Amino acid sequence: MRRPRRLRKNNSIRSLVRETRLSMKDFVYPIFVVEGEKIKREIKSMPGVYHFSIDKLKEEVEEIVNCGIKSIMIFGVTKDKDWCASSGFKDDGIVQRAIREIKKVNKELVIITDVCMCEYTDHGHCGIIDNNGYVDNDKSLKFLSKIALSHAIAGADMVAPSDMMDGRVRAIRETLDKNGYVNVGIMAYSAKYASNFYGPFREAAESAPSFGDRKTYQMDSSNYKEAMLECEYDIQEGADIIMIKPALSYLDVIKGASEIFDVPLAAYNVSGEYSMLKLAVKKGLLKEDVIYESIMSIKRAGANIIITYFAKDMAKYIDRY
Ligand code: PBG
Numbered sequence: 001m002r003r004p005r006r007l008r009k010n011n012s013i014r015s016l017v018r019e020t021r022l023s024m025k026d027f028v029y030p031i032f033v034v035e036g037e038k039i040k041r042e043i044k045s046m047p048g049v050y051h052f053s054i055d056k057l058k059e060e061v062e063e064i065v066n067c068g069i070k071s072i073m074i075f076g077v078t079k080d081k082d083w084c085a086s087s088g089f090k091d092d093g094i095v096q097r098a099i100r101e102i103k104k105v106n107k108e109l110v111i112i113t114d115v116c117m118c119e120y121t122d123h124g125h126c127g128i129i130d131n132n133g134y135v136d137n138d139k140s141l142k143f144l145s146k147i148a149l150s151h152a153i154a155g156a157d158m159v160a161p162s163d164m165m166d167g168r169v170r171a172i173r174e175t176l177d178k179n180g181y182v183n184v185g186i187m188a189y190s191a192k193y194a195s196n197f198y199g200p201f202r203e204a205a206e207s208a209p210s211f212g213d214r215k216t217y218q219m220d221s222s223n224y225k226e227a228m229l230e231c232e233y234d235i236q237e238g239a240d241i242i243m244i245k246p247a248l249s250y251l252d253v254i255k256g257a258s259e260i261f262d263v264p265l266a267a268y269n270v271s272g273e274y275s276m277l278k279l280a281v282k283k284g285l286l287k288e289d290v291i292y293e294s295i296m297s298i299k300r301a302g303a304n305i306i307i308t309y310f311a312k313d314m315a316k317y318i319d320r321y
Pocket of ligand 1: 114118126198201270
């Protein structure tokens with residue numbers, strides 16, 4: 001008789017035959033940076049995730065590094081908003097200052113920055129709005145490139161455009177190269193769906209659109225083939241890493257992209273995916289191990305890199321040595 005249960009007899013045997021393994025090196029931990037001083041404030045919609053002012057980053061970075069996390073992604077939150085997101089590309093902007101502070105504290109930690117306009121525009125959309133309220137693709141490229149370049153100048157290792165404008169990867173690559181930042185990488189949010197799972201993040205980043213939605217630029221949740229096209233275009237345009245976002249409702253897309261493309265594949269386990277599990281665990285509805293199980297599903301589907309607010313929680317589950 002075939003007896004698959006032999007290999008499930010005890011934990012040592014189970015761990016010997018485990019097909020997929022998670023490591024702290026798989027994770028990118030997002031951080032929200034705010035204006036002000038001495039601020040470490042829990043984000044209401046995301047229990048266990050905080051807003052940090054720049055002076056509090058040192059402590060936080062030390063904690064992150066102690067957990068074994070090697071990479072972070074920075075998001076800036078500011079009240080300084082206008083039509084063209086100018087606070088997103090100024091030298092003393094919130095993200096630019098955060099990058100310099102973190103590099104001062106720790107040179108090894110990989111800094112990836114989210115490049116988008118929604119945190120910095122007064123209307124909360126991810127690009128420039130034309131007279132009809134439509135997000136103008138080609139006008140937005142110039143501003144996105146400025147944001148990316150300013151992050152590179154401040155010391156970012158990699159920029160991650162999340163706006164979903166067509167042609168942004170090429171525009172950003174050209175701008176970085178022209179200015180001598182040939183070694184700053186691009187992690188492209190290639191297949192980013194117009195998802196309801198971003199709700200808690202928009203509260204955290206104060207980036208919800210003041211009118212309409214993001215469906216004219218982010219992808220329709222029913223489309224798989226289009227996601228493969230988006231990945232292909234981004235690779236042609238110069239993306240070093242492609243990304244699928246969200247992760248848990250799009251595991252089929254992750255699987256597909258991992259089989260088709262040879263560049264590293266990231267998946268973003270987004271705010272809504274985080275908060276629903278976190279709250280269910282807090283309420284005692286689910287065991288905490290549900291976190292490990294769901295992060296494992298993202299890796300099993302084929303993601304090489306997982307951007308997750310659970311990165312610190314994962315330290316508990318991982319044999320680091
Ligand atoms: C910015 C951006 C968003 C997220 C990452 N970058 C929000 C959005 O597109 O509305 C979502 C992240 C999350 O939900 O955790 N455009």
